[in-house]
Amino acid sequence: MDEPNRYENLTRQVSAISAVRRGMARSLPADCPPGTAGVIALVQRHGDLRIGRISELMGVDMSVSSRHVAHAVERGWVERLPDPDDRRSRILRLTAEGSDKLAELDRRLTAMLAQKLADWSDDDIEQLTAMLSRFRDAFGDCRAHHA
Amino acid sequence: MDEPNRYENLTRQVSAISAVRRGMARSLPADCPPGTAGVIALVQRHGDLRIGRISELMGVDMSVSSRHVAHAVERGWVERLPDPDDRRSRILRLTAEGSDKLAELDRRLTAMLAQKLADWSDDDIEQLTAMLSRFRDAFGDCRAHHA
DNA sequence: TATTGTTATACTCTATAACTATA
DNA sequence: TATAGTTATAGAGTATAACAATA
Numbered sequence: 075m076d077e078p079n080r081y082e083n084l085t086r087q088v089s090a091i092s093a094v095r096r097g098m099a100r101s102l103p104a105d106c107p108p109g110t111a112g113v114i115a116l117v118q119r120h121g122d123l124r125i126g127r128i129s130e131l132m133g134v135d136m137s138v139s140s141r142h143v144a145h146a147v148e149r150g151w152v153e154r155l156p157d158p159d160d161r162r163s164r165i166l167r168l169t170a171e172g173s174d175k176l177a178e179l180d181r182r183l184t185a186m187l188a189q190k191l192a193d194w195s196d197d198d199i200e201q202l203t204a205m206l207s208r209f210r211d212a213f214g215d216c217r218a219h220h221a
Numbered sequence: 222m223d224e225p226n227r228y229e230n231l232t233r234q235v236s237a238i239s240a241v242r243r244g245m246a247r248s249l250p251a252d253c254p255p256g257t258a259g260v261i262a263l264v265q266r267h268g269d270l271r272i273g274r275i276s277e278l279m280g281v282d283m284s285v286s287s288r289h290v291a292h293a294v295e296r297g298w299v300e301r302l303p304d305p306d307d308r309r310s311r312i313l314r315l316t317a318e319g320s321d322k323l324a325e326l327d328r329r330l331t332a333m334l335a336q337k338l339a340d341w342s343d344d345d346i347e348q349l350t351a352m353l354s355r356f357r358d359a360f361g362d363c364r365a366h367h368a
Numbered sequence: 369t370a371t372t373g374t375t376a377t378a379c380t381c382t383a384t385a386a387c388t389a390t391a
Numbered sequence: 392t393a394t395a396g397t398t399a400t401a402g403a404g405t406a407t408a409a410c411a412a413t414a
Contacts (some may be wrong), residue, residue, distance in 0.1 A: 077331075079232065079327055079331060080331070080335075080343065080346065081331050081334040081335075081338075081346070082327070082355075083350045083354075084334070084349065085245070085262075085334070085387060086266075086345055086352045087332050087350050087353035087354050087357065088241065088242055088245065088353065089242075089255070089259050089279075090280070090353070090357045091235075091238065091242075091356065091357055092242065092355075092404095093279070093280025093281070093357065093360065093364075094235065094356060094357055094360050094362055095236075095238075095239065096237055096280065096281075096363065096404095096405080097280075097360050097363030098232070099236065099380095100363075100365065107379085107381085108380080108381085109380075109381065109382095112236050115232075115233065115236075120231075124395080124396090125395070125396060125397095126394090126395065128397080130389060131240070132236075133237070133240025133243065133244075134240070134242070134381085134382070134383090135382070135383055135384085135396080135397065136395075136397090137382085137383070137384080137385095137397075138381070138382055138383075139396095140396060140397060140398085141381090141382095141397090141398090142381090144370085144397085150349060156343075157395095160390080160391075160394090160395075161389080161391085161397055162388095162389060162394070162395040162396065163320075163390090163391070163394095163396075164376045164395090164396085176223075180226055180229070182230055183228060183232050184226060184227070185412085187227075187228040187231070187232070188227075188228075190345075190359050190360050190361075191228075191359055194359070196227065199227065199228070199231055201232045201352065202231065202352045202356055203230045203234050204277075205348065205349045205352050205353075206231075206235070206237070206238055207234050207237075208347055208349075208406095209238065209241060209298035210234065210237045210240065210241055210341055211365070212239055212337050212338055212341070213240065213241050213244055213337050214337075216240055216241065216243065216244030216247075217240075217383095218247065218382090218383060219383090219384090221360065239381095242400070243381095246403095254403060255403080255404085256400085256403075256404065256405095271372080271373090272373060272374095273371090273372065273373080281382080281404085281406090282405070282406055282407085283372075283373065283374090283407095284373085284374075284375080284405085284406070284407080285404070285406075286373095287372095287373060287374060287375085288374090288375090288404090288405095289404090291374085293380095307371090307372075307413080307414075308412080308413060308414085309371070309372040309373065309411095309412060309413045310371095310373075310413090311372090311373085311374055323369075333399070343394055360395085364406095365405090365406060365407085366406090366407090369413085369414100370413100370414075371412100371413080371414070372412085372414090373410100373412085373413100374400080374410080374411080374412105375408100375409085375411105376407100376408090376409085376410100377395085377407085377408085377409105378406090378407085378410100379404100379406085379407105380403100380404080380405080380406105381402105381403085381404080381405100382401100382402085382403080382404100383395085383400100383401090383402090383403105383413085384399100385398100385399090385400085385401100386397105386399085386400105387396100387397080387398080387399100388395100388396085388398100388406085389394100389395085389396085389397105389403105390393100390394080390395080390396105390398080391392100391393075391394070391395095391403100391408080
């Protein structure tokens with residue numbers, strides 16, 4: 075007789091939530107893939123950022139955040155400014171176009187979630203959000219080479 | 222003055238949870254990528270399955286589940302049996318080797334989660350799992366071409 | 369005609385490793 | 392030497408479209 079696995083259902087739901095993530099990604103405009111959207115959202119939320127900090131916040135290797143940022147810069151949504159404290163580094167800042175694009179992303183995602191979560195109360199949404207936040211925090215820095 | 226976006230924090234947490242998913246994927250054995258792991262877990266859980274049903278359960282296009290299944294078949298973890306009711310289709314069944322591999326995945330994931338969620342109670346884990354399940358269900362079939 | 373599944377193609381995300389410039 | 396960032400490469404996931412076989 076197998077003993078029930080304490081984490082089995084959780085593991086399954088984490089896998090299943092990928093479908094939600096893909097569904098949300100599908101509502102983004104064609105010129106703004108999810109990685110790029112993540113970058114401009116973080117720069118708006120946190121203000122000026124460096125690549126390394128974005129790497130921490132997204133939980134990915136710096137080579138990855140560097141690419142996402144390069145895409146955002148190519149589109150004119152983020153600009154790279156010199157870092158007066160460290161000439162190896164550059165400060166990333168949201169442009170006016172980036173702010174406009176982010177507003178579009180918010181409109182699209184809000185429309186989608188409002189439809190899918192029509193019967194959810196504010197409290198439901200807050201509870202889910204808080205749970206996800208705690209879950210994420212429990213994992214700490216789970217990048218490949220950063221204990 | 223912008224009005225606060227009801228879904229802003231939720232959107233951010235869904236993005237952030239990708240880091241958790243990657244962390245969990247990193248604990249899998251090298252010969253079993255997450256898509257393949259998902260397939261064998263579903264076949265164990267649901268018993269005999271067809272490709273189309275796996276596609277529904279994973280929320281991906283059938284071309285994707287077909288590839289994941291092909292990988293699992295190549296490794297000897299799943300076998301394709303003829304479907305007596307429909308000769309276009311084939312029944313997928315977990316092999317003994319697949320069952321062993323799944324036991325290994327469970328060991329690895331359990332070890333990881335036990336470490337990361339050391340201070341979570343059973344009730345905490347159940348609440349998170351239930352929330353994720355409800356969230357996933359709210360999205361219904363969110364595959365690209367399946368309303 | 370419609371459906372089940374496969375395959376080819378293309379794109380995104382990600383990590384590793386090698387590299388440049390600077391600390 | 393160590394660190395910030397970039398780039399090349401490779402592997403995984405995914406969707407689209409075209410296809411074969413069967414319903």
